[in-house]
Amino acid sequence: xxxxxxxxxxxxxxxxxxxxxxxxxxxxxxxxxxxxxxxxxxxxxxxxxxxxxxxxxxxxxxxxxxxxxxxxxxxxxxxxxxxxxxxxxxxxxxxxxxxxxxxxxxxxxxxxxxxxxxxxxxxxxxxxxxxxxxxxxxxxxxxxxxxxxxxxxxxxxxxxxxxxxxxxxxxxxxxxxxxxxxxxxxxxxxxxxxxxxxxxxxxxxxxxxxxxxxxxxxxxxxxxxxxxxxxxxxxxxxxxxxxxxxxxxxxxxxxxxxxxxxxxxxx
Ligand SMILES: NC(=O)c1ccc[n+]([C@@H]2O[C@H](COP(=O)([O-])OP(=O)(O)OC[C@H]3O[C@@H](n4cnc5c(N)ncnc54)[C@H](O)[C@@H]3O)[C@@H](O)[C@H]2O)c1
Numbered sequence: 001x002x003x004x005x006x007x008x009x010x011x012x013x014x015x016x017x018x019x020x021x022x023x024x025x026x027x028x029x030x031x032x033x034x035x036x037x038x039x040x041x042x043x044x045x046x047x048x049x050x051x052x053x054x055x056x057x058x059x060x061x062x063x064x065x066x067x068x069x070x071x072x073x074x075x076x077x078x079x080x081x082x083x084x085x086x087x088x089x090x091x092x093x094x095x096x097x098x099x100x101x102x103x104x105x106x107x108x109x110x111x112x113x114x115x116x117x118x119x120x121x122x123x124x125x126x127x128x129x130x131x132x133x134x135x136x137x138x139x140x141x142x143x144x145x146x147x148x149x150x151x152x153x154x155x156x157x158x159x160x161x162x163x164x165x166x167x168x169x170x171x172x173x174x175x176x177x178x179x180x181x182x183x184x185x186x187x188x189x190x191x192x193x194x195x196x197x198x199x200x201x202x203x204x205x206x207x208x209x210x211x212x213x214x215x216x217x218x219x220x221x222x223x224x225x226x227x228x229x230x231x232x233x234x235x236x237x238x239x240x241x242x243x244x245x246x247x248x249x250x251x252x253x254x255x256x257x258x259x260x261x262x263x264x265x266x267x
Pocket of ligand 1: 019020021022023024025026043044045046070071072073097098099100101121125148149150151193194195196197198199200201202
């Protein structure tokens with residue numbers, strides 16, 4: 001396992017629930033948070049993977065960590081997972097919603113079922129996890145939420161990302177409303193907008209043989225000249241969960257290598 005040297009961020013919202021913790025950005029947040037001693041409830045539809053990760057992190061850092069298998073689009077399963085997390089670790093004071101999927105397709109060809117599935121996981125799943133967490137945080141006297149959104153919630157890119165973009169636009173709008181509604185309860189809610197990040201999701205719709213060329217092409221289009229490692233958005237998430245971000249709420253924090261700052265036409 002990678003050795004991480006903790007930085008002094010002050011108190012971090014804990015216990016912390018992370019959805020989509022089996023892979024990619026969610027997994028990177030879990031690894032980083034465990035290195036900072038944060039008790040963790042790792043939620044994913046791949047229950048076996050989060051169970052193994054929880055065990056690995058608990059062994060490595062001596063922090064409590066539990067893995068919970070649940071589909072974030074399933075209301076009963078999400079509520080049950082949060083109840084189990086609260087029972088094992090105490091009421092959650094931190095939440096990162098990272099579970100997400102993509103189903104590409106030009107709008108005129110996109111199957112309605114695929115559109116619905118993207119909205120169910122990315123937007124309804126965010127709502128269900130936030131709702132469960134907010135109930136605990138209100139009672140506990142505060143907390144911090146980071147919802148993983150995307151630059152594609154704000155700008156269009158060619159290639160049939162309509163369903164995904166719509167879901168992420170919804171997530172970012174939802175975050176703004178939560179920040180306004182729950183500020184008085186001491187709960188901060190922010191959106192994190194990762195750019196192109198080296199995860200399975202990034203290459204899900206690309207043939208394996210085409211990945212190197214696609215990676216090079218995407219890298220050329222990003223102002224920083226490369227894709228992100230999942231640990232980079234994870235560090236931004238941990239900062240948002242920490243007291244260092246004590247006056248940050250309702251923000252859309254881009255960790256995108258400059259993508260949102262760039263117009264695509266050359267003049
Ligand atoms: N990778 C990128 O370039 C990128 C860019 C911007 C935003 N994002 C967002 O970051 C988040 C994490 O994506 P990633 O790139 O780490 O992807 P990933 O595929 O590596 O990880 C996603 C995780 O979510 C889990 N998941 C999917 N559907 C689920 C469900 N219904 N219930 C529970 N768990 C479920 C998967 O099992 C997986 O472990 C997503 O919300 C994604 O939209 C990713």
